Amino acid sequence: MQKIKPLILTGSISLDRIMNFAGRYRDLIQSDKLHVLSLSVLIDQLTNSRGGTAANIAYNLSMLGDKPVLLGSVGLDAQAYLLNLSRLGIDITRVHISHLPTPTFTVLTDHDNNQVGGFYPGAMSDIAGLTLKPWYETDSLVVISANDPSAMDQLVGEGCSHHLPYIYDVGQQVSNITTADLQQGLQHATILFVNDYELGVILNRTQLLPSQLNAQIPLIVTTLGSQGTRLTGHSLASPLLVPAVPNVHVVDPTGAGDAFRAGFLYGYLRHWDLLACAQLGSTVATYTIELSGTQTHTFTLAEVRKKHYSAYGTHLPK
Template identity: 55%
Template sequence: MSKPQVIISGSIAIDRIMNFTGRYRDLIKPDKLHVLSLAPLLDKLENSQGGVGANIAYNLALLGEEPVLLGSVGSDAADYIKLLESVGVDASDVHISKLPTASFNVITDSEGSQVGGFYPGAMADSQSLSFKPWQGQSALAVISAHDPKAMNRQVEECQTLAVPYAYDPGQQTVDPTTDLKKGIGGALVVVANDYEIGSLCDRLEISVDDLKNQVPVLITTLGTNGSLIEGTAVAKPLQVGIAKPREVVDPTGAGDAYRAGFLYGYLRQWDLEKCGKLGAVVASFVVEKHGTQVKFSTGDVVGRYKDNFNEEIEL
């Protein structure tokens, strides 16, 4: 059986990543949340390419995959699209909008806690993005966080066309227009961090146990505690540790990198624990630098996998 083609729908954004050496919990007064006002002095500010869909596609391409990226950008992202294509991302289906490219602005404290804001811009102009060309083909769609209406439409499309898909609602778990029940209902894989899993369960008024009994593979990323893989297709919960980075500079984008590593293995029918370990290794490179798209080689990945998990892999 041939390996499925992976098609990733999701945001393509220009990120502004900021850091400060303090801790949010030292700045937030619980009795003043109704008048919350924070303005930490920043130590670092950097503009970089990002967006969930683009980050996943970028990291998959560095692993040797040939991902197709579905997204919408403004004309201001021409150089960014060229960069993605230069590493092996198929961006021929990216829509060029008259609106500016989406932008994510985030401030990270010394503990990795983050407060951010997202301007959708061209991301909202995504009516033309469709999985129809892959109907009847060997393909895996990845519906990651972007415009909620487009996500809902793409879920419906995948279910109608029988295109298998992974569901990664991300920050859109809190958006009331995101049809989470429909999204998880037909997904082969659902992935989110522990905060997003909590939001998803709150929205659906179910427990985490209920959720894992509705999804073949449920992945909860846990930051420095690794990841948890469970679900109806998992005999027993798999706790996967992190791969140790040389240093921790910024966690932004680590979750997207984990998804790329996991998907690389999943497309090749690796066992799920091995998929999670590869996700951990890819994520470890991202936290070492500012920005969500860093450079690494397949040799780097193979070496770090062996160092952390005492196992050999081939990419």
């Protein structure tokens, strides 16, 4: 049986409030009134659910049968949340319980799946005990996803100092961390996970050309929504564009990127080729976007394999 190296998922564990309205931001925003911007919309759907980047990735991996380690910080109000994650086989023993409230993400999505969101960090700012020390001498893989900026910098530093390979998933903190910390995170990353917008921000802040960033990082995985995924980086002879699963009914795109990461990582840890990793990521992502909420869906590995075959016409590796 193939031995799978431990996966440590660092980042946010949060509560989500997801709102949807039938209109479009572009019809509401007056370009000549941006300096006095004030919007109010009638909400068609409101969903309160559990989320957070690291927790979402862990949740989807648990559906595939993996048992990652979760490293983050929550408040006392998240006890039931953690219990549910533990029941799924996720290792929560390294989650710090803070006196501050659990981080909360609030997002408003329009008809075109454009989003405006706000994140209250709460317990995420309390990083006491957040360290990779238990894995210094192990053959592990670390995911550094959106977290308190100082925590992200600390984890990057630990990864570099102790030669722990890490995946850099800066996400919604791409505009909040310092440029120096961003450059440090990129410089030593094994993989960079971004969406197209985040990639643009990175290139703008670092003043790097796409070719320069590709030369710096072995693998860059850029999710493009309905357009699929683009794989670049100096480990590839040429860019690889992987189509998304077709004919998906999108109810709520929140959490799609996290679900994609879970699928991709499942294959990556098993040394699958990158095409299969990206296809699995896209297949897993369909389950969350077809429902409102980031941890409201369920699936089995057998169901995913069947859905993947229907979409791509090939079988996933065993």
